[in-house]
Amino acid sequence: MSELLDAWRHRPTHRRVWALAVPMILSNLTVPLVALVDSTVAGHLPQTQDLGAVAVGSAIYALPVWSLGFLRMGTTGFAAQAEGAGDRIALRTVQVQALLLAAVFGIGVGLLMLPLLPWLIGQMHATPALAARGLDYLHLRLLGLPAALLNYALAGWFIGAQRARTTLSLLLVANLVNIALNLLFVPGFGWGVPGIALASACGEWCGALYGLWCARRAVHGWPGRVDWQAMRGWAHWRPLLMVNRDIFIRTLALEGVFFSISLLGARLGDATVAANALLLNGLMLTAFGLDGLANAVEALCGHAIGARDPLALRRALVVAGGWSLLGSVACALLFAGAGHLFVNVQTSLPEVRAVAYGALPWLAALPVVSVWSYLLDGLFIGATRGREMRDGMLVAVALFALLAWAARGWGNDGLWLAFLAFMAVRGAGLGWIAWELRRRGAWIAPLPRLHEAA
Known part of the structure; x- marks a missing residue:
């Protein structure tokens, strides 16, 4: 005792616990923000099928995203241990490996899902009009899947390297861009459901690009380099x-x-x-x-x-x-x-x-x-x-x-x-x-x- x-x-x-926990609590609370913004904008479109298409499409899109959450969790532990050991070479290696895995899974799973989309929407017992709008949504939304998984890998690495504030800023960039483009594409340009999907995908890519820039800055000037020969x-x-x-x-x-x-x-x-x-x-x-x-x-x-x-x-x-x-x-x-x-x-x-x-x-x-x-x-x-x-x-x-x-x-x-x-x-x-x-x-x-x- x-x-x-x-x-x-x-x-x-x-102090160390709360320095990490507060940014992560705020980051976690931003998770439902994208879905909330998408459904709110869709809820003001003229057809009820629009809101249904966004709801069904978001549920289907969440399947690979949540299932591949190991890209975040698996990265955090290795990065944290390398940080604790003061091993900058290992930290570089974890970063590169996590990003490569995220890119491979993002492209591969996205391509595998494309032919399955009609069947997946059919399992939701959607009406023909809702199914058509749902397919439009998903075809554009899947463009953001590689970025979403890159964001997982980046967030895991930043948490492990005890840079929780960077994780928060990454998610804020993605969500704020999504909100701004939703308002521009849907009420502004009148693009409807495709505009909602495109705004979300663009937000994820902006977050990923910002995260990659932060990751590059984090390792700049560190001794050593990634052993590409060994990584084969x-x-x-x-x-x-x-x-x-x-x-x-x-x-x-x-x-x-x-x-x-x-x-x-x-x-x-x-x-x-x-x-x-x-x-x-x-x-x-x-x-x-x-x-x-x-x-x-x-x-x-x-x-x-x-x-x-x-x-x-x-x-x-x-x-x-x-x-x-x-x-x-x-x-x-x-x-x-x-x-x-x-x-x-x-x-x-x-x-x-x-x-x-x-x-x-x-x-x-x-x-x-x-x-x-x-x-x-x-x-x-x-x-x-x-x-x-x-x-x-x-x-x-x-x-x-x-x-x-x-x-x-x-x-x-x-x-x-x-x-x-x-x-x-x-x-x-x-x-x-x-x-x-x-x-x-x-x-x-x-x-x-x-x-x-x-």
């Missing part, structure tokens, strides 16, 4: 690719749980699936804030592991964990006290409100239960231990599936019970793995450096 108190009282760590070998790429593979599997499993919530809720009725969607918005808002502290953990823990400093590792975890607990309790109290208002702001439908009111206790419990999985994700990302994250997630998903089946007779309460248990086991599983690694002294064990792997 004295070790925990000593760690909590270390004021420089508090598999051994040089293997650590990053293996971590990214495991995070990708983990992300797909997590998305499967959220998809199951919608699917199983739909079987309970239209009001239930709508109410659950509104309540999950509350979880997303909580996650946006608490993930900022998790991002600080990624950078600081990775830095401590690279510097082989167990005391700094403990301090980062204790300080970020303490603030995460306080933040989660505040969110829980907010939902417990103002949950009805939160629901009422989102819908005026009596049947949806009634179902949502009944599930508010579950929403109030979620922040305190789920915060530990966010925090420990940050630890494992900073440590580049994707395999442990993957295994912990798969165990939690298996339990969710078992409980969802066993509690199917309990209606929506059974579904929320399974989801709450999933979040609890997800955090507890990572906590147990972290404790075992600590017991074996494995957190500060020598880890392969990307530029040494060859």
Whole structure:
């Protein structure tokens, strides 16, 4: 207990945590901004199919973007460890490798999606008019996919290098350009749905170009250079690719749980699936804030592991964990006290409100239960231990599936019970793995450096 108190009282760590967390919280809150601006502009177009096309197109576009989030998470840990070790060559190498992967995936996945777009829109049971507008939207929106993935890689590298303010500025550039061009292309030029898609794609490319300029400035003047000859070998790429593979599997499993919530809720009725969607918005808002502290953990823990400093590792975890607990309790109290208002702001439908009111206790419990999985994700990302994250997630998903089946007779309460248990086991599983690694002294064990792997 004295070790925990000593760690909590270390004021420089508090300053470092918040110096990273505040820009990342603000960055996370900009994530839904693009979709909000797009839907707002589309909502003022004359045809209802316009808004539907943007909603359907955005949902389809989000599939590859969210699935390839490992480009951000996998980059952060290696960059943070290189920064902690003071290894500028490794930092250069991580930057180049992440950008090359993002470019390859951006072009490759975009080309693979093009022939699948009609089928994907068809799965949404869209009307012919909405489907046609949705295709117009996606054909232009996919032009921005390479830039979106480059932004992931850049953000991951900047976080790992403890340049969180640059990540914030990158996202602000992308979003402000998107807003300005939306107003120019749609109300100004009258381009409708294609104008919305083009504005978003241009915003992503402006953000990527700005980020590349910042990245070039960051490494300018550093000693050493990237060993391009060594990068042709598999051994040089293997650590990053293996971590990214495991995070990708983990992300797909997590998305499967959220998809199951919608699917199983739909079987309970239209009001239930709508109410659950509104309540999950509350979880997303909580996650946006608490993930900022998790991002600080990624950078600081990775830095401590690279510097082989167990005391700094403990301090980062204790300080970020303490603030995460306080933040989660505040969110829980907010939902417990103002949950009805939160629901009422989102819908005026009596049947949806009634179902949502009944599930508010579950929403109030979620922040305190789920915060530990966010925090420990940050630890494992900073440590580049994707395999442990993957295994912990798969165990939690298996339990969710078992409980969802066993509690199917309990209606929506059974579904929320399974989801709450999933979040609890997800955090507890990572906590147990972290404790075992600590017991074996494995957190500060020598880890392969990307530029040494060859």
